[in-house]
Amino acid sequence: MSALLLLYFEFLKIGLFAVGGGLATLPFLYDLESKYTWLTAAMIGDMVAISESTPGPMGVNMATYVGFQNSGVIGSVIATLGLITPSIIIIIIIANILVKFKESKIVKNVFYTLRPAATGLIASAGLSVIMLAIFKTNITAFTFSKFDFKCLLLFIFMIIFTWKTKFHPIVAIAISGAIGILFSF
Amino acid sequence: MKVLLELFITFAKMGVVTFGGGYAMLPILQRTVVDDKKWATEEEILDYYAIGQCTPGIIAVNTATFIGYKQKGILGGISATLGVIFPSIIIIGIISAFLKNFSDLAVVQHAFAGIRVCVGVLILNAVIKLWKGAVKGKVTAAIMFFVLIISAFTDISSVLIVIAAGIFGLFFAGKIQNKGAEKK
Numbered sequence: 079m080s081a082l083l084l085l086y087f088e089f090l091k092i093g094l095f096a097v098g099g100g101l102a103t104l105p106f107l108y109d110l111e112s113k114y115t116w117l118t119a120a121m122i123g124d125m126v127a128i129s130e131s132t133p134g135p136m137g138v139n140m141a142t143y144v145g146f147q148n149s150g151v152i153g154s155v156i157a158t159l160g161l162i163t164p165s166i167i168i169i170i171i172i173a174n175i176l177v178k179f180k181e182s183k184i185v186k187n188v189f190y191t192l193r194p195a196a197t198g199l200i201a202s203a204g205l206s207v208i209m210l211a212i213f214k215t216n217i218t219a220f221t222f223s224k225f226d227f228k229c230l231l232l233f234i235f236m237i238i239f240t241w242k243t244k245f246h247p248i249v250a251i252a253i254s255g256a257i258g259i260l261f262s263f
Numbered sequence: 264m265k266v267l268l269e270l271f272i273t274f275a276k277m278g279v280v281t282f283g284g285g286y287a288m289l290p291i292l293q294r295t296v297v298d299d300k301k302w303a304t305e306e307e308i309l310d311y312y313a314i315g316q317c318t319p320g321i322i323a324v325n326t327a328t329f330i331g332y333k334q335k336g337i338l339g340g341i342s343a344t345l346g347v348i349f350p351s352i353i354i355i356g357i358i359s360a361f362l363k364n365f366s367d368l369a370v371v372q373h374a375f376a377g378i379r380v381c382v383g384v385l386i387l388n389a390v391i392k393l394w395k396g397a398v399k400g401k402v403t404a405a406i407m408f409f410v411l412i413i414s415a416f417t418d419i420s421s422v423l424i425v426i427a428a429g430i431f432g433l434f435f436a437g438k439i440q441n442k443g444a445e446k447k
Contacts, residue, residue: 097319097422127366128358131375133279134351135288135323142348142355151356158348165320169328170340172314177333184433189310190440191406191432192425193397196313197390198410199421203286204386206415211379217415229380236384247290248280251381258377259370 082156085148089141089160096137103137103161107144116148137161208233232257266335267342273300274327274346282378285315285322290385292326293392302330305396317425323347402439406431 088110096102104126111117121144129139138158145157179185209217212233214224232254240250257263277295281288289312296302303311308326315325324344331343358365365371398404410424 094319096321097317103321124366128355130283131366131371132351132354132358133282134354135278135281135285135321135347136283137321138278138324138348138351139355142352143359146356146359151352154352154356154359158352162320162324162344162348165318165324166328166340166344168318168320169314169325170332170337172318173329173332173340176310183437187436188429188432189306189313190399190436191403191428192313193306193309193393194403194407195410195425195428196309196316197393197397198407199316199414199424200286200289200312200386200393201390201407201411202414204383204390205411207283207286207379207386208383211376211383229376232377232380233384236381237387240384240388247294247385250385251280251282251378254377254381255374256377258373258375261373262369263373263376263380 081149082152085145085153086156086160089145089157090163092141093161094164103140107140110144117144121147226263228261228263232263267338270331270334270339270342271346271349274331274343275349278347278350281323282375282382285312285326286386287382288323288326289389293389296330302334305393307333309393309397313425313429317422 092103092106096106104122107117107122107125108119111119111122125140125143128143129136132139138161141157141161142154145154147153148157176185206217209215209220212226212229213220213222214226215221236250236254239253240247273295277288277291280291289308292308293305297305297308311326311329312322314329315322318325324347327343327347328340332340335342362368394407398407406428410428413419414421414424
């Protein structure tokens with residue numbers, strides 16, 4: 079029992095301090111690794127690979143994986159609940175405030191510039207996903223050496239496919255996965 | 264009760280089809296929450312992302328809590344959030360128990376090389392949709408491109424970028440709109 083309680087609080091801490099998405103939890107997981115024997119650096123490496131190659135938000139996948147290594151299915155539930163507890167409380171408080179002050183000039187002004195900024199951040203995330211998928215490289219260390227022509231063709235095909243049809247995004251994802259397997263991407 | 268169940272199931276479905284973190288979930292959210300269910304507008308989703316970016320926790324979870332709370336209060340927020348994490352627990356549980364070398368399998372690697380390309384395209388499409396709600400003229404367009412460049416080419420944290428953009432709006436948004444500097 080106390081092991082599960084410890085697991086819950088360790089992930090509660092991560093949920094409280096990891097700001098900005100799944101990868102932000104990584105440094106905290108390395109802290110856990112140096113504190114406890116049930117988590118190793120190799121496991122963290124595996125975990126990143128598995129989180130990236132399964133559906134679901136990465137941060138949640140990581141918590142589930144680490145919790146499972148600690149104490150099976152119940153461990154994954156406890157770790158994930160620990161991770162999301164602070165989010166739920168903080169977001170409900172903010173949502174509550176937002177609903178009350180939705181019409182206030184101050185809130186409107188802040189969001190007026192926040193929206194284009196958030197769009198810029200999302201565009202940047204999209205750009206790095208595309209760079210990694212087609213050129214297998216980061217934007218800041220750009221190189222043509224690993225350029226993947228098959229991926230570029232799929233990229234162009236998917237742009238046309240998603241613009242010309244009204245299918246749910248999952249259809250495009252499923253087709254891309256199938257093409258990846260068929261043509262050994 | 265019916266609404267809570269609907270929130271749970273809808274977000275569980277989105278959890279299944281999200282590959283790779285909060286941003287990858289955005290195109291799915293736009294289709295399901297904005298177009299189909301009409302639970303939020305494009306602008307609201309963008310606001311949630313901006314807030315999710317600078318509050319603790321995972322963006323996908325924060326967004327789920329926001330939308331659930333808006334529909335059905337605190338219980339709604341909890342239902343949507345539990346929904347979005349539910350598939351992860353099942354899938355990762357199965358993989359951890361039975362497929363230790365899942366991510367090394369050739370077929371998985373090929374599939375994900377294809378899926379990553381698609382996720383890139385979907386995020387690009389999401390940005391084009393968001394553009395219409397967020398960019399009202401020259402100044403907001405400049406903010407968008409400035410943030411894109413800063414975020415892509417420097418290590419400046421997105422938390423700082425969001426806070427700076429908010430403070431800028433607090434002091435200057437009124438002036439920008441009044442002076443008509445936002446003419447297209």
